Amino acid sequence: MVDTMDQIFVMSKHWLVGLAPTQGQPVVSALLSIAALVIAFATLFALTTLLERKGLGRIQNRYGPNRVGPYGVFQPIADGLKAMTKEDIVPSTADKVVHFAAPLVLVVPVFLALAVVPVGRDMAALDTDAGVLFFFAVGAATELSVFMAGWSSRNKYSLLGAMRAIAQMISYEVPLILSAVTVIMAAGSLSTVKIVTAQAGYWGIVPRWYVLTPWGLAGFILFMIAATAESNRSPFDLPEGESEIIAGYYTEYSGFKFALFFLGEYLGLFAVSGLGITLFLGGWHAPLPGLGWVPSWVWFFAKLLALIAVFIWVRGTLPRLRMDQLMGFAWKLMLPLALANVLAAGIWRFMAPGLARWLVCSFLVAAPYLLLGRALAGRKQLTKRVYRFAD
Amino acid sequence: MTWSFAILAALTLASAVAAMTLRNLVHCALMLMVTLAGLAAVYLQLGAQFVGFAQILIYIGAVAILIVFAILLTRGSEPPRQSIFSAGWVYGVAIAVAVFGLLSGVILSSQAVTHELRPPPEATVRQIGIELMGKFILPLEVIGLLLTAALIGAVLIAMREKEGKTA
Numbered sequence: 001m002v003d004t005m006d007q008i009f010v011m012s013k014h015w016l017v018g019l020a021p022t023q024g025q026p027v028v029s030a031l032l033s034i035a036a037l038v039i040a041f042a043t044l045f046a047l048t049t050l051l052e053r054k055g056l057g058r059i060q061n062r063y064g065p066n067r068v069g070p071y072g073v074f075q076p077i078a079d080g081l082k083a084m085t086k087e088d089i090v091p092s093t094a095d096k097v098v099h100f101a102a103p104l105v106l107v108v109p110v111f112l113a114l115a116v117v118p119v120g121r122d123m124a125a126l127d128t129d130a131g132v133l134f135f136f137a138v139g140a141a142t143e144l145s146v147f148m149a150g151w152s153s154r155n156k157y158s159l160l161g162a163m164r165a166i167a168q169m170i171s172y173e174v175p176l177i178l179s180a181v182t183v184i185m186a187a188g189s190l191s192t193v194k195i196v197t198a199q200a201g202y203w204g205i206v207p208r209w210y211v212l213t214p215w216g217l218a219g220f221i222l223f224m225i226a227a228t229a230e231s232n233r234s235p236f237d238l239p240e241g242e243s244e245i246i247a248g249y250y251t252e253y254s255g256f257k258f259a260l261f262f263l264g265e266y267l268g269l270f271a272v273s274g275l276g277i278t279l280f281l282g283g284w285h286a287p288l289p290g291l292g293w294v295p296s297w298v299w300f301f302a303k304l305l306a307l308i309a310v311f312i313w314v315r316g317t318l319p320r321l322r323m324d325q326l327m328g329f330a331w332k333l334m335l336p337l338a339l340a341n342v343l344a345a346g347i348w349r350f351m352a353p354g355l356a357r358w359l360v361c362s363f364l365v366a367a368p369y370l371l372l373g374r375a376l377a378g379r380k381q382l383t384k385r386v387y388r389f390a391d
Numbered sequence: 392m393t394w395s396f397a398i399l400a401a402l403t404l405a406s407a408v409a410a411m412t413l414r415n416l417v418h419c420a421l422m423l424m425v426t427l428a429g430l431a432a433v434y435l436q437l438g439a440q441f442v443g444f445a446q447i448l449i450y451i452g453a454v455a456i457l458i459v460f461a462i463l464l465t466r467g468s469e470p471p472r473q474s475i476f477s478a479g480w481v482y483g484v485a486i487a488v489a490v491f492g493l494l495s496g497v498i499l500s501s502q503a504v505t506h507e508l509r510p511p512p513e514a515t516v517r518q519i520g521i522e523l524m525g526k527f528i529l530p531l532e533v534i535g536l537l538l539t540a541a542l543i544g545a546v547l548i549a550m551r552e553k554e555g556k557t558a
Contacts, residue, residue, distance in 0.1 A: 140452025
């Protein structure tokens with residue numbers, strides 16, 4: 001029974017593939033995987049838009065959507081219908097072909113990236129030896145999409161937003177990949193499935209997740225910060241800062257094309273969170289030894305929703321960074337820390353298990369952080385800001 | 392020659408031609424990216440996963456963005472008024488055809504084509520990693536050193552400009 005629930009999607013897929021003629025089976029298998037991916041993550045997207053608006057409303061002391069259906073639960077459906085029926089306006093000076101292609105160039109690679117994330121036991125749509133490399137390779141296309149959208153709109157706000165977005169994405173891709181490298185070193189594989197397998201088992205009741213090692217914790221924090229910046233979310237949402245440059249590269253998009261951008265952005269967030277779960281949080285493994293009976297895909301999506309909750313919380317709490325702060329943070333703090341973390345992970349790999357390994361690696365992770373933090377803060381007196389009217 | 396290869400080759404060649412002939416430089420750069428993606432797809436079709444993904448990551452993710460930035464920061468993206476072909480295009484075509492003829496003649500007459508093809512060696516990402524870390528560790532380290540030097544050099548150039556500005 002436990003196994004049946006765990007493998008229910010895999011088994012139903014095998015059953016459906018078995019119905020097809022032998023010749024068409026690879027095609028049917030691929031189509032089924034794609035359909036499952038699209039349906040699952042599009043549903044999650046609808047759910048997340050609602051959760052985000054409700055959560056932000058809660059943080060900002062207001063209700064959030066509460067008109068459509070009980071507690072506003074049908075809001076995503078209403079939003080979807082609105083986006084589809086809205087007029088699609090293309091500026092007369094815009095570059096029509098590039099303007100049209102930009103949202104597609106965003107959404108298609110993001111779905112491709114989701115394919116390598118194992119969402120449960122035996123549930124990776126694409127199990128390739130170079131999974132992590134594949135993920136980052138298709139992720140490169142999103143920068144292109146942002147440029148295409150910004151340039152083709154012939155609008156200075158769009159172009160400014162695109163330039164900001166590309167500068168930000170390129171800068172934060174370096175710490176993102178470097179923090180992922182530590183896990184690749186520890187697991188000895190680029191395959192996402194093998195990385196999850198390498199985190200199976202428990203030390204007593206503590207799971208063998210990479211996040212529970214000194215370099216893993218540092219890597220996870222660096223990875224999630226870089227992921228926030230990669231997906232242009234607050235506090236790194238300068239490319240679309242509506243109070244500065246209207247909405248950046250989205251300015252000239254309306255109707256369904258805008259909805260596609262919105263979808264692509266959220267799916268990118270799911271993809272990079274899913275990779276974070278795979279790399280650091282043990283993928284679909286249960287957090288405690290006795291909880292193995294809960295299906296593996298439940299654990300994956302529970303972890304994903306928990307990470308999304310953190311993203312919403314951060315968005316509701318932190319103010320937006322300034323452009324120079326953004327760049328300085330990536331290059332002066334995150335890059336050196338990520339490099340030091342790679343060194344720590346390498347030493348962890350070759351030292352015998354024990355207390356000495358913990359002490360040495362914790363020192364290697366903590367010392368650069370403290371030293372760099374002190375050096376960068378300099379003689380600036382950083383104190384709590386006192387608000388005159390809103391204490 | 393399989394169908395998928397034919398489609399990929401046609402797409403790559405067509406986008407390469409478009410990259411040379413389109414009037415708007417940004418369109419040319421976008422077409423060049425299609426060409427590079429097509430090349431990556433050909434690598435993947437040949438079973439070279441690592442090269443294929445690295446091609447996408449480096450050429451589309453970094454080089455193409457660099458090209459686009461260079462176009463936007465220098466000439467502007469307005470199409471040129473005069474013809475995009477230089478006056479001496481006839482000689483260029485003649486030289487290109489001559490080089491292509493010579494090369495294909497040499498390749499066709501060499502023994503490499505007539506030889507029975509050996510089965511291609513297994514080149515999984517895992518093996519490439521082991522080889523890079525074992526047999527080819529010295530070249531890897533040298534390249535790493537070279538790239539680090541280039542990186543520091545770039546930073547130095549950027550810093551000097553800033554000093555000049557303040558002085």
